[in-house]
Amino acid sequence: MQEAAIITLKKHELSVTDTRKKILQFFLESAGALTHADIEQQMGEAFDRVTIYRTLQTFVEKGIIHTIPSADNAIRYALCKDNCAAGHHHDDHVHFLCNDCGTTYCLDHVSVPKIKLPKGFTANQTDLVVSGVCHKCEA
Amino acid sequence: MQEAAIITLKKHELSVTDTRKKILQFFLESAGALTHADIEQQMGEAFDRVTIYRTLQTFVEKGIIHTIPSADNAIRYALCKDNCAAGHHHDDHVHFLCNDCGTTYCLDHVSVPKIKLPKGFTANQTDLVVSGVCHKCEA
DNA sequence: GTAACTGCAAAATATTTGCATCCTT
DNA sequence: AAGGATGCAAATATTTTGCAGTTAC
Numbered sequence: 001m002q003e004a005a006i007i008t009l010k011k012h013e014l015s016v017t018d019t020r021k022k023i024l025q026f027f028l029e030s031a032g033a034l035t036h037a038d039i040e041q042q043m044g045e046a047f048d049r050v051t052i053y054r055t056l057q058t059f060v061e062k063g064i065i066h067t068i069p070s071a072d073n074a075i076r077y078a079l080c081k082d083n084c085a086a087g088h089h090h091d092d093h094v095h096f097l098c099n100d101c102g103t104t105y106c107l108d109h110v111s112v113p114k115i116k117l118p119k120g121f122t123a124n125q126t127d128l129v130v131s132g133v134c135h136k137c138e139a
Numbered sequence: 140m141q142e143a144a145i146i147t148l149k150k151h152e153l154s155v156t157d158t159r160k161k162i163l164q165f166f167l168e169s170a171g172a173l174t175h176a177d178i179e180q181q182m183g184e185a186f187d188r189v190t191i192y193r194t195l196q197t198f199v200e201k202g203i204i205h206t207i208p209s210a211d212n213a214i215r216y217a218l219c220k221d222n223c224a225a226g227h228h229h230d231d232h233v234h235f236l237c238n239d240c241g242t243t244y245c246l247d248h249v250s251v252p253k254i255k256l257p258k259g260f261t262a263n264q265t266d267l268v269v270s271g272v273c274h275k276c277e278a
Numbered sequence: 279g280t281a282a283c284t285g286c287a288a289a290a291t292a293t294t295t296g297c298a299t300c301c302t303t
Numbered sequence: 304a305a306g307g308a309t310g311c312a313a314a315t316a317t318t319t320t321g322c323a324g325t326t327a328c
Contacts, residue, residue: 015281015282015283015326015327015328016327016328017282017283017284017326017327018284018326019283019284020283036317036318047284047285048284048285048286049317049318050284050285050286050318050319050320051283051284051285053317053318053319054283054284055283058283067210067211068210069208069209069210069266069268070208071206071207071208071214071266072206072214073214073293075210075211075212094254096256096260099263107256107257109257110254110255110256110257113252113254115233115249115252115267115269116249117235117246117249117269117271118246118248118249118274119274120273120274120275120277121235121269121271121272121273121274122271122272122277123269123270123271124238124269124270124271124272125269125270125271126267126268126269126270127208127210127266127267127268127269127270128254128265128266128267128268129208129265129266129267129268130254130256130260130262130263130264130265130266131262131263131264131265131266132256132260132261132262132263132264133260133261133263134259134260135257135258135259135260136259138259138261154301154302154303154306154307154308155302155303156301156302156307156308156309157301157309158308158309159308175292175293186309186310187309187310187311188292188293189293189294189295189309189310189311190308190309190310192292192293192294193308193309194308197308212318
């Protein structure tokens with residue numbers, strides 16, 4: 001059922017194209033976050049590198065996906081939940097990065113605690129990334 | 140006083156060279172974290188791009204600096220505290236990224252809360268990055 | 279039909295590698 | 304003197320930009 005992808009695209013006022021459907025579909029199918037490289041590999045020769053860059057950028061702007069901070073080079077993207085408006089992300093949930101299989105999970109049910117900052121600092125957004133071993137890779 | 144840099148290098152079994160002294164000194168002088176670009180700009184023509192790459196890599200391996208996760212492209216590096224052994228970082232403190240001036244602070248006194256993970260997940264490291272406005276940029 | 283999206287080419291950037299030379303110990 | 308560190312050149316990889324052709328609405 002690729003209808004979900006189409007609905008999402010329409011909801012965000014984007015025209016429905018093959019590229020966008022395929023990429024969005026890929027996000028819907030993968031539990032976790034994806035890097036640009038993941039997508040490029042998955043799509044094979046089907047799409048141009050450049051189109052993927054532009055599509056991801058568009059998705060982020062429209063609030064369909066968001067970036068997840070990581071200490072390594074790779075920028076990871078994950079689907080936003082419904083309450084992400086365009087250009088205004090609310091991703092106050094914890095991300096989990098498995099060191100074993102490399103999967104990034106969005107732990108939607110784990111909320112980010114309020115952090116007490118030193119005087120003069122104002123928090124705007126809080127990103128919390130836990131890394132370790134996921135339930136699949138556990139020995 | 141550049142002795143501090145020298146001491147640190149020796150403590151980590153690295154030979155003391157001009158490049159390493161200068162870069163480490165730069166870290167010691169800046170309160171926050173630095174990107175590769177920051178360092179390259181600061182050093183000007185003094186050092187080769189490649190040398191900076193290699194130096195940063197060495198410092199990370201030896202546990203002198205660590206990387207800070209971020210959602211944008213730029214990898215940020217910051218000095219480790221003393222309890223970071225080589226190849227085994229313990230940076231369980233909060234990082235703060237000012238959206239205004241771009242400075243990254245290590246909030247050593249703010250500790251990262253324990254996160255309750257779903258069944259089967261084991262935490263190894265927790266990175267918490269708060270972004271907002273710092274005490275200097277406050278209106 | 280029109281505006282937006284895509285693919286190709288190419289430019290601009292960033293990162294890595296090999297090797298000869300120089301410096302630290 | 305020996306091993307490691309640096310600088311240069313060049314190979315790779317990544318990201319951005321311009322433009323012409325194509326597609327969605």
